[in-house]
Amino acid sequence: MSLDNILNHWSDYRKGSEEGGHHDYEHRWAMAINLDLCIGCNACSTACYAENNLAVVGKERFEKGQAMHWMRIERYWDQQELEHPEQGASFLPMMCQQCGAATCEPVCPVAATYHTPDGLNAQVYNRCIGSRYCSNNCPFRVRYFNFYSYYESAWPEPMEQQLNPDISVRDKGVMEKCTFCVQRIRTVKDKAFMEDRPVQDGEVVPACAQACPTSAIVFGDTMDEGSMVSKLWKKHQVERGVYQKTRHAKKNADLRGYRIFEDLNVDPSVMYLERVREDI
Amino acid sequence: MAVKNRLINPGAGFARAGFAGMLFLAMLLVSSMAMAAKYDVVPPSGTHKGEDVPQPIEFPHNTHVKDNGINCMYCHTYARRSKVAGIPPTSKCMGCHKVIATDKPRIQQLTKYWEDKEPPPWKKVHDVPDFVHFTHEKHLKTLVFDREFPVEDVKEVCAFCHGELENMTVANKVKPLNMGFCVNCHIKNKDLGAPGDCWKCHK
Ligand code: SF4
Numbered sequence: 001m002s003l004d005n006i007l008n009h010w011s012d013y014r015k016g017s018e019e020g021g022h023h024d025y026e027h028r029w030a031m032a033i034n035l036d037l038c039i040g041c042n043a044c045s046t047a048c049y050a051e052n053n054l055a056v057v058g059k060e061r062f063e064k065g066q067a068m069h070w071m072r073i074e075r076y077w078d079q080q081e082l083e084h085p086e087q088g089a090s091f092l093p094m095m096c097q098q099c100g101a102a103t104c105e106p107v108c109p110v111a112a113t114y115h116t117p118d119g120l121n122a123q124v125y126n127r128c129i130g131s132r133y134c135s136n137n138c139p140f141r142v143r144y145f146n147f148y149s150y151y152e153s154a155w156p157e158p159m160e161q162q163l164n165p166d167i168s169v170r171d172k173g174v175m176e177k178c179t180f181c182v183q184r185i186r187t188v189k190d191k192a193f194m195e196d197r198p199v200q201d202g203e204v205v206p207a208c209a210q211a212c213p214t215s216a217i218v219f220g221d222t223m224d225e226g227s228m229v230s231k232l233w234k235k236h237q238v239e240r241g242v243y244q245k246t247r248h249a250k251k252n253a254d255l256r257g258y259r260i261f262e263d264l265n266v267d268p269s270v271m272y273l274e275r276v277r278e279d280i
Numbered sequence: 281m282a283v284k285n286r287l288i289n290p291g292a293g294f295a296r297a298g299f300a301g302m303l304f305l306a307m308l309l310v311s312s313m314a315m316a317a318k319y320d321v322v323p324p325s326g327t328h329k330g331e332d333v334p335q336p337i338e339f340p341h342n343t344h345v346k347d348n349g350i351n352c353m354y355c356h357t358y359a360r361r362s363k364v365a366g367i368p369p370t371s372k373c374m375g376c377h378k379v380i381a382t383d384k385p386r387i388q389q390l391t392k393y394w395e396d397k398e399p400p401p402w403k404k405v406h407d408v409p410d411f412v413h414f415t416h417e418k419h420l421k422t423l424v425f426d427r428e429f430p431v432e433d434v435k436e437v438c439a440f441c442h443g444e445l446e447n448m449t450v451a452n453k454v455k456p457l458n459m460g461f462c463v464n465c466h467i468k469n470k471d472l473g474a475p476g477d478c479w480k481c482h483k
């Protein structure tokens with residue numbers, strides 16, 4: 001993205017989803033996470049660690065907030081005032097929402113994070129200079145910074161053998177976050193290309209969705225009308241580029257879909273399913 | 281005459297032809313250029329002086345490719361169906377060399393590996409960094425199979441990135457294979473579907 005390019009195409013670049021977005025999209029990968037099915041077991045998080053070469057940082061650094069969990073399970077008490085176990089825990093798997101109008105993108109001074117024609121929010125590790133602007137501008141707090149060369153201690157021999165060769169091991173000074181398992185998407189797309197056919201729904205399964213014991217996570221392409229994820233988005237009347245705060249006021253128990261911080265108009269690609277009980 | 285397909289690498293054609301042949305070739309090319317323009321692939325440019333990589337057996341590519349006309353993909357068979365081109369298993373070498381040139385010292389060296397059931401420790405010559413996603417199969421599909429480029433001439437396509445192996449003995453890296461090299465070629469061949477997205481290659 002040269003300066004020339006930015007100046008000439010700035011208004012294109014900032015086009016929101018309601019205007020078709022700033023790309024000729026090939027795919028728009030998205031998720032639907034059913035919170036009523038989520039039991040907070042952390043299998044998704046563990047799978048993400050294994051799939052994406054995430055470093056285990058140790059207790060001390062974890063307490064300082066330096067954990068590298070691209071997928072984290074947030075735990076909330078429904079009724080804080082009650083005693084355990086009556087408090088009623090609810091869980092929310094939180095990872096990069098692959099925003100259609102990502103706030104992290106325009107602040108990167110070197111365009112290391114940008115939007116791909118797949119509707120993904122990409123992070124190019126080689127390009128990243130570690131300014132951490134993106135992380136500070138992400139409303140979901142899902143970007144993780146390598147403050148140390150974690151690889152030196154995270155995979156003592158022979159554990160380096162378990163590293164996934166399809167994604168690099170990041171070094172100190174680089175930002176990282178959920179990629180929607182882009183390496184799996186890439187593999188499937190390559191296969192489809194070789195077989196001269198489009199990617200089928202259900203072919204790309206990210207590690208978290210694969211590991212989930214209750215199948216709470218559904219992944220797919222919202223540009224493919226017939227995909228499971230499209231149908232779910234449609235069923236719950238969640239649409240890209242549409243701001244729907246009022247929907248919950250309908251008190252329709254069947255419409256459980258919502259996107260977090262939709263009112264910030266960042267256009268997240270992850271829809272959660274859970275009845276919104278309190279007005280925002 | 282399937283001239284359209286020959287246009288894949290006019291540069292290589294010129295290099296091989298003598299001056300007299302060149303004139304003839306040029307005429308041929310010009311006359312076919314109009315009808316064949318859409319088949320034109322712009323080869324990547326740039327050279328590199330790679331260090332010699334000593335191999336366990338001094339494998340003569342020239343003998344195999346130039347003198348005997350063996351297709352690159354006969355030995356590097358995975359190139360058309362996987363990410364890596366691969367080094368052939370020793371069994372493939374022995375398929376011929378059980379009977380061919382058995383008196384040559386290099387073949388005897390090879391036979392020894394075969395009998396000891398040891399793979400020769402071949403060294404990788406063309407390597408891209410670990411953070412790069414590169415697939416041979418997609419390149420071959422786009423540049424050869426989808427364009428009906430004659431498969432027997434696949435070495436001209438391989439030469440884009442590997443140099444003219446038919447004139448080398450042990451392989452040597454003669455192309456830079458760095459990001460500029462890849463990106464320039466992708467930009468020039470955008471019409472063939474060469475992607476320009478960072479995440480297509482960076483992983
Ligand atoms: S969730 Fe945060 S890191 Fe992910 S695209 Fe949105 S703003 Fe960027």
Ligand code: SF4
Pocket residue numbers: 044047048051052070071095177178179180181182206207208209
């Ligand atoms: S999609 Fe992949 S990278 Fe993202 S949270 Fe799930 S497993 Fe982790």
